[in-house]
Amino acid sequence: MRSTELQIIGIPGLPEVAAGSRLDELIAAAVRSHGIGVKQKDIFVVAQKIVSKAEGRLVRLETVDPSPLARSWAEAHGKEAAVVEVILGQSRRLVRMDRGILIAETAQGFVCANAGVDASNVPPGSVTLLPEDPDRSAAELRVALERQFRVPLAVIVCDTFGRPWRQGLVNVALGVSGMDPFMDYRGHSDAFGCRLEATLIAAADELASAAELVMGKTAQIPVALVRGFNYPRAEGTGRRMIRPGDEDLFR
Secondary structure, eight states: OOOSOOEEEEOOOOOOOOTTOOHHHHHHHHHHHTTOOOOTTOEEEEEHHHHHHHTTOEEEGGGOOOOHHHHHHHHHHTOOHHHHHHHHHTEEEEEEEETTEEEEEETTSOEEEGGGOBOTTSOTTEEEOOOSOHHHHHHHHHHHHHHHHSSOOEEEEEEEEEETTEEEEEEEEEEEESBOSOEEOTTOBOTTSOBOSSOEEOHHHHHHHHHHHHHOSSSOOOEEEEEOOOOOBOOOOSGGGSOOGGGOTTO
16 A cells, blocks of 8 residues: 555535435535546545534533533533533543543543544534444445445545644544555565564554645535545454554553
8 A cells, every 4th residue: 555646635515414414415416516526446534523413423512411520520620511521421431631631532442532522513502422433434424425426435534633742633533444544564674674563554544634634624624535545445444543452551
């Protein structure tokens, strides 16, 4: 899996997504309206936010009854108690509660701020949750888009995560379908004959991060098409990218 040139195309023109929206139809309509031809092995990078909206993963905060822990934490750090309660409810494990920041392990296994609960780009008084199964979401969307365009494709469902030891956010792959999420150089030799033992490149994360440069957070472009990445077809998943607990030196 190696490419010397990539093309990344933002797909504008998608309407506001609501619960029950057919993302394949909305994406296909936007692609066709802009005269973008879809080619074999193109990769659609799709923002988690519209996937969550289509799947009805929104919570109205007025329906949330905060627990004593949520109220206490919110009061101490100037947060909204209902939002804190939703975060706690989406957390399998609280990794860190410090200086007003909640880092949690989600039910899906991701370690991220606020368990992926997000109040941006949603109606006031609501928050979105991560998709219950991002890999299933990616797979269902891939199959539907392949029907729309009649070519084999890959889909990455992405979201922005913070990073230990580094400032700034990057897009990462939550769900992957149609491709291996890794480029595996282990067992190969470099230009000097040194055998590579641990070089497993997170290709799906890198593609998601590159796509974010044309998607942005305020441009209302929740979908990008990546072309030119030479990947073998595979039943890959984003779940494989989560480091197992027995290999995690920082738990």
